[in-house]
Amino acid sequence: MITAAIPTNERFRLQALKSLNILDTEYEKEFDDITSLATFICGTEIALISLIDKDRQWFKSKQGLKVSETHRDFSFCAHAILDPENPLIVNDARKDERFRDNPFTQKDKIGIFYAGIPLVDKNGFALGTLCVIDSKPKELSERQLESLKSLANQVTILFELNKKNNDLEKFQRKLKRRNESLKDFARVISHDLKMPLANIISTTDLLKIILNGKLDKESMEYFDYIKTSSFSMSNYISDVLGHYESESLINNKPETFYLNDFLKEIVALLSIKPDFTIHYPENNPILECNRLALKQIFFNLIGNSIKYNDKDQIVICIEANEDEKFYYFKITDNGMGIPKDEIDTIFDLFTTANMVDRNGNKGNGIGLSTVKKLVEKLNGTINVTSQEKVQTTFDFCIQKPI
Structure with missing residues (x-):
């Protein structure tokens, strides 16, 4: 058995894989439908969506296999990601020096035939494969292989959609926290500014009474200007507070x-x-x-x-x-x-x-x-x-x- 080499871009490839936030997530029908269709089209016992992590391969979806992950050293898919542009086809693993001593070939005897299509993201990183496996030697027709490639493309599209949804949820949570901060700020402003404004208004009225007859008409008009401006500021503060608290009305x-x-x-x-x-x-x-x-x-x-x-x-x-x-x-x-x-x-x-x-x-x-x-x-x-x-x-x- 020959253990797969580590890709030259491994550090960046793993970063791209982690960014999907898909490892160790629950199984999803959209992915299971694809692996189910893959077994039907290719006539195999097993189909997997396999993601190659640092020391393991983990299965986002599986048909015909009980385990959820295996060690990377025994992974056929670890070999497949070394050539992202081409599928890896192993018609009879017993005759291939890379796999003939593999436990899945010799002990479990389930990995005799293997066909894996690399799952390549938009930046060119091979994250894993969509693969089909059988316990007997096999060959895929050209049409079967093209169909498998199409299904693999759908997997990468789903990965990207999931990532966008996750990013959107993170943004919404961040936006919600920021909105809550704005609400708190509005409450503080309402409390800390409206009382001084009320004092300004009442003091203005008091000064007008005290200074009545002691100042000319133009000077007295400045008190009216201060009072009007204070009322405008108070209304503005109330409107800001009302805007940020309006969502609570929906409940x-x-x-x-x-x-x-x-x-x-x-x-x-x-x-x-x-x-x-x-x-x-x-x-x-x-x-x-x-x-x-x-x-x-x-x-x-x-x-x-x-x-x-x-x-x-x-x-x-x-x-x-x-x-x-x-x-x-x-x-x-x-x-x-x-x-x-x-x-x-x-x-x-x-x-x-x-x-x-x-x-x-x-x-x-x-x-x-x-x-x-x-x-x-x-x-x-x-x-x-x-x-x-x-x-x-x-x-x-x-x-x-x-």
């Missing part, structure tokens, strides 16, 4: 409620002034959905319809429909509208249309991003159409509980 269980009663609660929270008219859905449907998440969506959309409205009389119309799977909502206002060149980015975080609200303040680009995130988490979609200086319509849907 709430569905509730059943009348839509119009629900909308009137939101209008009451917004402290609507008399110059406001809202038309509720005539059908007043009963909804069964995540009430708190939907509340956050409507609160932002109705709030925006009021803030970005330059008409003397604000008018908002809300429509609702449904089918077997989704609830559909439409909110139309007679406000400022959105410029055409900015409508495609209106849902991007921290992106705002180049306009100020009816009080002269510019938005922070958080509210609509939060709305879009919540809608998508509820397995829905949201779209906007707008005619500048005339109206804006938001259409969105959310999936019903399954």
Whole structure:
């Protein structure tokens, strides 16, 4: 018996193999289907997907063999990976000096015939083989060999897909940890900055009272500027916190409620002034959905319809429909509208249309991003159409509980 030589690129080959994170994983149907098909096509007793580790060969899939790994010194596949571009065919191992004294040939008498196709990754490293084995001498037809090569190609594709999925899962876990860190940061900011801002606002009012009549009009206006800026900063902090905490709303269980009663609660929270008219859905449907998440969506959309409205009389119309799977909502206002060149980015975080609200303040680009995130988490979609200086319509849907 001749032990296979170590490939010249062994260190890098092993790194490539380890990067797949596939060694010692559970058996998977996708790989087992391939080895099952290999035994059928080639008419052999055994088929293996064998990966050559440092001191062993480990089988990701096996047909007709009980053991899960063997020592590398006895491996036919260790010889096969030495020539990644060509299959290794051993018609009768008893006549081949490399294998005639191999335990699988002499003692177990299962390794008489062997055909192995190297499994080569995109960087050219032979990681192992797809091989078929039989206890009798055998020859494969050209068609059988080509089919075996095709199956081996499918194995390498599966390896790459598995690696991409693993990398994606790692990235998602990392992103989740980072998102949690941002949430924690937002909470700290909310706690540590909002209280000082409240102190600034109250101190500003106190100073105005104390200094009333002692400063000129322009100087007194600076206090109003400080107060307005402090309120804007406080609202900005609240919106950032709301954005990062919005995902927690998704975990709430569905509730059943009348839509119009629900909308009137939101209008009451917004402290609507008399110059406001809202038309509720005539059908007043009963909804069964995540009430708190939907509340956050409507609160932002109705709030925006009021803030970005330059008409003397604000008018908002809300429509609702449904089918077997989704609830559909439409909110139309007679406000400022959105410029055409900015409508495609209106849902991007921290992106705002180049306009100020009816009080002269510019938005922070958080509210609509939060709305879009919540809608998508509820397995829905949201779209906007707008005619500048005339109206804006938001259409969105959310999936019903399954």
